[in-house]
Amino acid sequence: MPRPRTSETRERIRAAALELFTRHGIRQTSLRQIAEHLGLTKPALYYHFASRDDLVVSLVQPLVDDVESLLADDEQTAPSTPRELLGRYFDISYRHRTVTALLLRDLGALSELGIVDRILGWRFRLVELLAGRDASVADRARALVALGGLGDCLVLLGDTPVETLRPAALDAACSALGPLADRQP
Structure with a gap:
């Protein structure tokens, strides 16, 4: 039987x-457990990832890249309507919903890696895009509730088919935005 290529092994890891981080938590899952789960030696795992932190960052980085791209697009071009922006944010979060669930489950471990600070930075940038630069406290609160509710829907209603979940979550998020939902770019 041929050996898996390096990129295949990396993806299997x-x-x-x-799976194990989601089930047991980041701090409670060792590299040894991951290696045993895959039938690899620990040195083989270290060949691909220098540490558990490197492995965690590799899992979160695609989400980071996608959200950063979304924000950069909207900040540099004509902004979207709030519903369009929330829809694109939903799509990215849905695509990375397992990582999103891990983020919510293990904030402490992820905070140590600086990931939570980046997420808070996104939130502030998203709030500004949704509510405006000089938004009132009430409008910023509406935007935060919309974003938080959208994220909660992804995690807590994650078994719902996306074609049902997406419009329901967007309708609810836009309701939370109140008059901000009608803002035009």
Whole structure:
């Protein structure tokens, strides 16, 4: 039987780590457990990832890249309507929903890696895009509730088919925005 290529092994490690991190928590899952789960030696795992932190960052980085791209697009071009922006944010979060669930489950471990600070930075940038630069406290609160509710829907209603969940979550988020939902770019 041929040996898996390096990129395939790396992806198998990432998939197993995400499964175990989600089930047991980041701090409670060792690299040894991940290696045993895959039938690899610990040195083989270290060949692909220098540490558990490197492995965690590799899992979160695609989400980081996608959200950063979304924000950069909207900040540099004509802004979207609030519903369009929330829809694109939903789509990214849905695509990375397992990582999003891990983020919510293990904030402490992720905070140590500086990931929570980045997420808070996104939130402030998203709030500004949704509510405006000089928004009142009430409008910023509406935007925060809309974003938080959208994220909660992804995690707590994650078994709902996306074609049902997406419009329901967007309708609810836009309701939370109140008059901000009608803002035009």
